[in-house]
Amino acid sequence: MVTERFIQLENLTLGYERHPAVHHVTGQFENGCLTAVVGPNGAGKSTLLKGLSGALKPLEGRIRLNGISKSDIAFLPQQMHLDPSFPISVMDVVCMGHWSRSRLFGTITMSMVDFALAALNDVGLDGFQNRPAGVLSRGQMQRVLFARLLVQDAQVMLLDEPFTAIDEATLETLMSVVQKWHDEERMVIAVMHDVSQVLEHFPSALLLARECIAWGATKQVICEDNLKAARDISSSWIEDAAICERGEVA
Amino acid sequence: MDTLIEPALEGADIYRAIAAAVAISLSGAPLGVFLVLRRMSLSGDVYTHTLLPGVAVAFLIAGESMTTMIVGGLASGLIVACLAGLVARYTVLREDAALASFYMISLSVGMVLLAGHTDAEELLHVLFGDVFAIDGVSLAVIGAVSSLTLFVLAMMWRALVIESYDPVFFASVNGIGTIMHMTFIILVILNLVIGATALGTVMAIGLMTVPGASARFWSRDLSVIVGLSIAIALTSSFAGILAAARFDLPAGPTIIFVSGGWFVVSILFGRCGGLILRLTKRPHLET
Numbered sequence: 001m002v003t004e005r006f007i008q009l010e011n012l013t014l015g016y017e018r019h020p021a022v023h024h025v026t027g028q029f030e031n032g033c034l035t036a037v038v039g040p041n042g043a044g045k046s047t048l049l050k051g052l053s054g055a056l057k058p059l060e061g062r063i064r065l066n067g068i069s070k071s072d073i074a075f076l077p078q079q080m081h082l083d084p085s086f087p088i089s090v091m092d093v094v095c096m097g098h099w100s101r102s103r104l105f106g107t108i109t110m111s112m113v114d115f116a117l118a119a120l121n122d123v124g125l126d127g128f129q130n131r132p133a134g135v136l137s138r139g140q141m142q143r144v145l146f147a148r149l150l151v152q153d154a155q156v157m158l159l160d161e162p163f164t165a166i167d168e169a170t171l172e173t174l175m176s177v178v179q180k181w182h183d184e185e186r187m188v189i190a191v192m193h194d195v196s197q198v199l200e201h202f203p204s205a206l207l208l209a210r211e212c213i214a215w216g217a218t219k220q221v222i223c224e225d226n227l228k229a230a231r232d233i234s235s236s237w238i239e240d241a242a243i244c245e246r247g248e249v250a
Numbered sequence: 251m252d253t254l255i256e257p258a259l260e261g262a263d264i265y266r267a268i269a270a271a272v273a274i275s276l277s278g279a280p281l282g283v284f285l286v287l288r289r290m291s292l293s294g295d296v297y298t299h300t301l302l303p304g305v306a307v308a309f310l311i312a313g314e315s316m317t318t319m320i321v322g323g324l325a326s327g328l329i330v331a332c333l334a335g336l337v338a339r340y341t342v343l344r345e346d347a348a349l350a351s352f353y354m355i356s357l358s359v360g361m362v363l364l365a366g367h368t369d370a371e372e373l374l375h376v377l378f379g380d381v382f383a384i385d386g387v388s389l390a391v392i393g394a395v396s397s398l399t400l401f402v403l404a405m406m407w408r409a410l411v412i413e414s415y416d417p418v419f420f421a422s423v424n425g426i427g428t429i430m431h432m433t434f435i436i437l438v439i440l441n442l443v444i445g446a447t448a449l450g451t452v453m454a455i456g457l458m459t460v461p462g463a464s465a466r467f468w469s470r471d472l473s474v475i476v477g478l479s480i481a482i483a484l485t486s487s488f489a490g491i492l493a494a495a496r497f498d499l500p501a502g503p504t505i506i507f508v509s510g511g512w513f514v515v516s517i518l519f520g521r522c523g524g525l526i527l528r529l530t531k532r533p534h535l536e537t
Contacts, residue, residue, distance in 0.1 A: 053422050054422075055421055082416060
């Protein structure tokens, strides 16, 4: 029997020090979905991905993984935490994606190396394997991180602003990788800023402004009324905010 | 050359000193490389001061017994590291701020305990160590800690590299990040304790971070950097001990002073980011 795969958010509230960044969101990511998470700055988009990746525990409600285990989820964070002076080669970064197979003590076999080389080829970085990761440009580094995701070979891909500050050619290559994942019926959830890219490439979207403004087919979600509603929800941090009384609405 | 080495090589003390320095260099230098890579060079220094209350208590109980001081230093170092780790994990303070407060408290406790109980020379021994006073039992402890460190480092090498480079990624693929970090800190403290017996609590971190920072100037390959850091630590220890014995200098500072020479040479002549290569104008390469 094949279990149905999906991720369900049940009245999910995520946040920091009791202040919610994602507030009472209910809904479902279906298997094979290609969903853009959009919304203004401070809307809780990255927080939602952190919650989905398991790095942040819900303040309330829950995230139900159905037919998916934690190891089926791959996460592409924003790049800013990587130290360009760290002595590590492109190949070693890509091979980190083998962690679930190699763990602490397993060897990286020749076939695993070939798999990594193929992944580098897929992102257009043929011949880059021995370069120090630190000398790459931001766009090239993003390609390397996509190669690592390819090697991870996970069922669910969480991408935090994958296409920010990269050129047209890189966008095209990486988008084709995302499209390939979609064709293979993997679940792809990406935080996006460029609405035109979302309209062009993503069949579904979730518009977030801490609350869920709209969730569904991209064309219905991205409309002037919804975008205005998202902007209007204040993104301020109220120090002495009252306790939320909404409780369980699921 | 003979006159430099000969008087130094008299008695078993110098052999024990060299054996201890070799052991401390072998395990300390690789840890130093990771301290530098994890941007923890200064935290490492802070951990040294957390040893003092334990060393002080041991000193008050058993006098200048090195083994007791090892146990004492280890105990207080681990307690403070765990406290700082817990505070960083469960409160708003980051680990550096938690450590900065705890180490000052430890240092003050250590100084209060020692005040009035020691004359200046004994205090100097505690603060600067005495590699020539290492006895057989201490040497065995040093050897054991060094071997254990190398074994554990080899075991967790892959995880440590990944976690040092991309902690966010590592946290996303498994939950052992915290265990890894704490294991690493424990190794650092163990090595600071054995380093303190030879170099003193103030200088112990020097044989880790100075070789670690120097080695980075010579390669972009982590394994090579680790190998070089060990070589730098070994040569500094050897030359430092010989010079200390020959000219009757305190061994700890002499060893670190020699490694400081390596550091200056590396900064100036290093192939990877050294000053002279950076400042010489050379024709650029093809694209």
